[in-house]
Amino acid sequence: MSVGAPRGLASSGQKPIAEILHPLSAAEEPLSPGPDVTEDVGGDKEAVLTNGTPVETSSPASASSLLNRLQLDDDLEADGLDLYVSTETRDLFVTVDDPKKHVSTMETYITYRVSAKTTRIEFDLPEYCVRRRYQDFDWLRIKLEDSQPTHLIPPLPEKFVMKGVVDRFSEEFVETRMKALDKFLKRVADHPVLSFNPHLNAFLTAKDLNKRQGLALLTKVGESVKHVAGGYKLRARPAEFCAMGEYLDTFNQKLGTIDRIAQRIIKEQSEYLTELREYGTLYSSWAASEEELQRPLEGVASSVATCASALEDLSENMSQDCLPVLREYVLYIESMKNVLRKRDQSQAEYEGRLEAAVLRRQEDRTPMPVEVEKCQDRLECFNADLKADWERWQSNKRQDFKQLLTGMADQNINHYEKCQAGWESLITLLQDKQTDDKSGETN
Amino acid sequence: MAENGREELVITDAESEPLAGERSLNIVVVEQGCSLLRRMEICVAEAEKRSGKNAVNMQEMFTVYLIETRPMDAAAEGCNPAPDSLWRRYSEFELLRSYLIVTYPYIVIPPLPEKRAEFVWHKLTADNMDPDFVERRRVGLENFLMRVASHQVLSNDKILYHFLTDEHGWKEVVFETGFQAKADSRLRALSATFRVRNTNKRFMDMKQYSDELQSHTSQLLRARARVADRLYGVFKVHGNYGRVFSEWSAIEREMGDGLQSAGHHMDAYAASIDDILEEEEHYADQLKEYLFYAEALRAVCRKHELTQFELEVSSQDLISKKQQREELATGVVRTFSFKGMTNKLFGQEAPEQREARLKLIEELIAEGEDTVKEKTAECEEHVEKAWVDMQRFAEQKDKDLREALIHYAVMQISMCKKGIQVWSNAKECFLKM
Numbered sequence: 001m002s003v004g005a006p007r008g009l010a011s012s013g014q015k016p017i018a019e020i021l022h023p024l025s026a027a028e029e030p031l032s033p034g035p036d037v038t039e040d041v042g043g044d045k046e047a048v049l050t051n052g053t054p055v056e057t058s059s060p061a062s063a064s065s066l067l068n069r070l071q072l073d074d075d076l077e078a079d080g081l082d083l084y085v086s087t088e089t090r091d092l093f094v095t096v097d098d099p100k101k102h103v104s105t106m107e108t109y110i111t112y113r114v115s116a117k118t119t120r121i122e123f124d125l126p127e128y129c130v131r132r133r134y135q136d137f138d139w140l141r142i143k144l145e146d147s148q149p150t151h152l153i154p155p156l157p158e159k160f161v162m163k164g165v166v167d168r169f170s171e172e173f174v175e176t177r178m179k180a181l182d183k184f185l186k187r188v189a190d191h192p193v194l195s196f197n198p199h200l201n202a203f204l205t206a207k208d209l210n211k212r213q214g215l216a217l218l219t220k221v222g223e224s225v226k227h228v229a230g231g232y233k234l235r236a237r238p239a240e241f242c243a244m245g246e247y248l249d250t251f252n253q254k255l256g257t258i259d260r261i262a263q264r265i266i267k268e269q270s271e272y273l274t275e276l277r278e279y280g281t282l283y284s285s286w287a288a289s290e291e292e293l294q295r296p297l298e299g300v301a302s303s304v305a306t307c308a309s310a311l312e313d314l315s316e317n318m319s320q321d322c323l324p325v326l327r328e329y330v331l332y333i334e335s336m337k338n339v340l341r342k343r344d345q346s347q348a349e350y351e352g353r354l355e356a357a358v359l360r361r362q363e364d365r366t367p368m369p370v371e372v373e374k375c376q377d378r379l380e381c382f383n384a385d386l387k388a389d390w391e392r393w394q395s396n397k398r399q400d401f402k403q404l405l406t407g408m409a410d411q412n413i414n415h416y417e418k419c420q421a422g423w424e425s426l427i428t429l430l431q432d433k434q435t436d437d438k439s440g441e442t443n
Numbered sequence: 444m445a446e447n448g449r450e451e452l453v454i455t456d457a458e459s460e461p462l463a464g465e466r467s468l469n470i471v472v473v474e475q476g477c478s479l480l481r482r483m484e485i486c487v488a489e490a491e492k493r494s495g496k497n498a499v500n501m502q503e504m505f506t507v508y509l510i511e512t513r514p515m516d517a518a519a520e521g522c523n524p525a526p527d528s529l530w531r532r533y534s535e536f537e538l539l540r541s542y543l544i545v546t547y548p549y550i551v552i553p554p555l556p557e558k559r560a561e562f563v564w565h566k567l568t569a570d571n572m573d574p575d576f577v578e579r580r581r582v583g584l585e586n587f588l589m590r591v592a593s594h595q596v597l598s599n600d601k602i603l604y605h606f607l608t609d610e611h612g613w614k615e616v617v618f619e620t621g622f623q624a625k626a627d628s629r630l631r632a633l634s635a636t637f638r639v640r641n642t643n644k645r646f647m648d649m650k651q652y653s654d655e656l657q658s659h660t661s662q663l664l665r666a667r668a669r670v671a672d673r674l675y676g677v678f679k680v681h682g683n684y685g686r687v688f689s690e691w692s693a694i695e696r697e698m699g700d701g702l703q704s705a706g707h708h709m710d711a712y713a714a715s716i717d718d719i720l721e722e723e724e725h726y727a728d729q730l731k732e733y734l735f736y737a738e739a740l741r742a743v744c745r746k747h748e749l750t751q752f753e754l755e756v757s758s759q760d761l762i763s764k765k766q767q768r769e770e771l772a773t774g775v776v777r778t779f780s781f782k783g784m785t786n787k788l789f790g791q792e793a794p795e796q797r798e799a800r801l802k803l804i805e806e807l808i809a810e811g812e813d814t815v816k817e818k819t820a821e822c823e824e825h826v827e828k829a830w831v832d833m834q835r836f837a838e839q840k841d842k843d844l845r846e847a848l849i850h851y852a853v854m855q856i857s858m859c860k861k862g863i864q865v866w867s868n869a870k871e872c873f874l875k876m
Contacts, residue, residue: 247694254691261683268680272673279666286659289652292841296848303852398698402876405705409870413863420859423852430849 093117094189094204096182099174100131109133110174112181116189116204122196128205134159136209137181143199144188150346150382151194152339152389154187155331156180176324183328191392193385237344238383244390245340252333259326262318269315273308280304299426306422314415318408325404329397336393339386346382350375479598480589484513485607487585488528490577506577507532508584512607529610533558536584538617539606543597544739545622548746549829550597551836553590554735556583562664562727564671564720575721579728586732596832639751643826649833650744657737660730667727671720682713701876708869715865719858726854729847733840740836743829750825754818761811768804771797 098113111131118126137156144153157180167173188194203209237245280301287297353372361368479485488509494502513526536555543552560576571577588607591597602620605613688706692699 250694251691254687254694257683257687258691261680261687264683265677265680268673268676272670272677275666275670275673279663279670282659282663282666286663289655289659290841292837293844296845300848300851303855307855398876401698402873405873405876406870409866409873412866413870416859416862416866420856420863423855423859426852427849427856430845430852 090190091119092189092195094182094185096178096185099178101169101174108169110169110177112178114185114204122201123205125205130204130207132203132209134177134181136203137184139209140188140199140203141184144194144197147197147199148194149342150339150385151191152336152386152393153194154184154191155328155335156184157327158331176320180324180328187396237347240387241340241343241383245337248333248337248340252330255326255329255333259323259330262322262326266315266319266323269311273311273315276304276308276311280308296430299429303422303426307419310415310418310422313418314411317411321407321411322404325400329400332393332397336390339389343379343382343386346375346379350379478595479592479604482515483592483607484511484515484526485585485588485592486511487581487588490581491530492572504572505532506572506580508536508581510588510607527608529608531606531610533580533584535606535614536587538614539603540587542602542617542620542622543591543600544742545625546600546602546620547596549743549825550594550832551736551739551743552597553587553594554732554739555587556580556728557731557735562661562668562731564668564675579724583728583732639748640755641751643747643751645830646744646747646826650741653737653741653744656740657734660734660737664727664730664734667723667730671723675716675720678713678716680713681709685710685713698876701872701874705869705872708865708872712862712865712869715861719854719861722854723851726847726851729843729850733844736836736840740833743833747822747825747829750818750822754815754822757811757814757818761808761815764804764808764811768801768808771801771804 094114094116096112096114099110100112102109102111111133114130114132116123116128134156138159141153141156144151157177188197188200194200283297283301283304287294287301290297350372353369353375357369357372488511490506490508492504493507494504496502507530509528509530511526511528533555540552540555543550556579559571560573591603592607597603602613602617605616685706685708688702688709692702692706695702
């Protein structure tokens with residue numbers, strides 16, 4: 001594709017979507033500069049290079065991933081069994097960063113830089129760097145869901161935001177979404193099965209995402225699930241999947257409560273902060289009408305101010321670190337429930353066919369049709385995949401919440417330490433003053 | 444304000460700093476030789492609810508406070524006699540204070556604790572019979588007695604001594620002093636708008652300062668109550684974590700134990716705010732005392748204005764009388780007056796009449812001169828004594844408030860330490876998950 005080709009509209013004739021360039025792939029394309037566009041002009045130009053050219057020349061492939069190339073074949077098998085990929089065996093590294101705003105006459109949107117480093121043979125090159133927007137991630141997720149119906153696909157951040165409530169282009173929103181997208185892609189890349197999905201490969205490497213092509217490639221797999229929907233009634237879900245369902249319901253409920261508590265705390269803290277600020281200024285205005293007490297009162301005012309800024313940091317960190325994790329898990333539960341539903345459908349299909357076959361056999365004594373056996377195989381595969389994903393998810397969840405909660409404790413400890421330091425410095429000040437006075441008296 | 448009345452009793456040496464050290468913020472350095480506290484231990488030991496009949500014969504509940512006193516000599520000699528004790532109502536303390544205000548207009552009379560709880564955050568009740576409130580008032584009343592009994596002038600008052608040592612007949616004695624009549628006339632004079640010509644800058648400044656002190660402390664107290672409310676909210680919402688962690692732990696295997704015990708720490712965190720804020724009330728009471736002190740300080744300044752005003756009125760009166768005499772003597776009417784008109788219309792008075800009038804005026808002038816002299820002396824005395832006491836007050840205030848602030852900072856530090864402790868405990872649990 002030629003650099004700087006005029007941008008086509010998505011609806012324009014026969015032109016495949018693949019030909020529609022991201023505005024960034026055209027260097028001459030006038031961009032309304034977002035806050036960080038100018039900083040990364042270099043990155044922009046590199047992104048324009050023809051497909052497959054190593055982009056991030058500055059950062060060499062990590063040594064560990066090179067070493068891992070040797071173990072690659074082993075890993076392929078091991079991955080399927082391992083509950084989750086440890087750093088040593090990881091051979092695909094992805095990051096989402098550097099959001100940029102694009103303004104055109106038709107729409108305004110944000111793209112993110114997606115970089116990948118890998119030693120896998122499926123990739124022609126060790127490093128790639130592309131720019132993707134939210135709907136590309138959405139495309140990837142739909143593709144993964146269609147082509148890998150038996151697996152748990154990590155959730156994307158919510159697509160729709162309430163207009164007016166959230167500014168879609170605010171730095172804060174973009175930052176949060178970027179982190180969530182990064183998390184999503186990392187989870188996919190760490191997954192022993194999903195990370196080998198050709199759609200992911202295309203997503204990470206193709207200069208222009210050929211969305212239609214992806215669609216044609218793997219429709220078959222999706223079909224099997226689609227035509228099953230409805231018609232059969234499930235007899236009995238095996239106990240372990242029942243337990244999963246129950247667990248998800250309860251966990252969802254608890255998570256909702258925790259989310260509400262966290263938000264409430266942040267709200268209470270911000271109200272407390274307002275009062276605290278005012279309280280602090282009252283001390284300094286009092287200080288103005290005192291002589292002897294001026295310094296002590298000013299000292300209190302500054303200690304209160306220290307506490308206020310420590311509190312502000314705490315609240316900010318909490319809403320940045322804590323809330324997104326909770327939100328991700330709320331969505332994760334949804335994905336998990338989806339997979340469970342699909343499994344039920346698969347079981348229902350098998351049971352329905354089996355029943356029909358048994359009836360027929362009683363009548364004409366034909367052998368069990370191959371079709372039914374295939375169905376059974378599929379269900380068993382599904383169950384196995386789901387169980388593996390469940391274990392992986394549980395283990396991830398444990399890690400994530402451990403990190404989240406210890407992080408929360410650390411933030412609070414940090415906050416109190418700052419406050420304590422503020423008050424201790426006041427005491428030093430007051431006591432110094434007192435000893436000064438006393439020595440002054442004796443002199 | 445006295446943390447604990449018993450502690451103050453240790454003070455025996457007039458020159459020494461209070462032995463109780465930084466905690467007894469209330470003790471004004473006792474002047475040598477004269478304070479009652481040197482001779483007597485005083486405390487308000489306990490409070491008791493009683494019911495009785497009021498003026499209109501209605502049943503009512505009230506609280507009485509037990510005042511215990513013990514002569515110092517006895518304690519020093521080693522024999523520890525049982526303290527004398529008597530019961531007083533809050534209204535009797537009020538009466539004592541009104542008496543002191545009228546009798547010692549040049550002294551910044553220590554304030555009583557508030558009659559009704561003000562500037563409270565929502566968790567505290569405004570109920571006068573609430574045990575916490577009664578306890579805080581007990582401490583406040585004791586503090587008041589300490590301050591009065593350690594004051595160089597006030598502590599030598601006979602009525603005060605009677606108040607402390609003899610339960611019966613005290614009210615009658617107070618009323619016999621006739622202080623109320625004086626107080627009433629003063630109040631009337633105060634309510635009248637008056638303007639002083641020759642203001643004393645020091646008193647003007649002090650009056651302005653008392654206004655500032657009052658507005659700053661009241662604003663601060665109000666803000667503190669709001670801050671306390673919010674802080675309470677922040678802590679209590681954390682308590683919900685305790686519940687949800689414990690419920691969540693029921694469905695987890697590996698994480699269960701850690702969550703469960705972290706939940707207990709969150710409960711403890713939420714509960715810790717009650718003690719923290721209760722302790723902070725003590726600080727609020729210290730500020731409140733100075734809020735009320737501001738009023739007492741202003742009263743002294745107002746009294747200065749009043750005496751100054753009275754002096755100016757009487758000297759003005761004297762001047763006009765002298766002028767009248769001059770007119771009468773010379774027959775020259777300087778200013779246009781009704782009298783001048785009548786004189787012109789009806790002719791001069793008879794000489795006898797004039798003599799009589801002149802004599803009367805001479806008498807009035809002599810009287811007026813005495814009044815002016817008296818008022819001048821009163822005014823000067825007030826200025827002098829009030830200045831001394833205001834200086835004493837300023838010193839006491841600086842010392843008290845500085846220590847209150849230090850205490851406040853110590854309190855905040857201990858709150859931070861508690862917070863760090865709880866969160867570290869919780870972190871331990873989280874790490875085990």
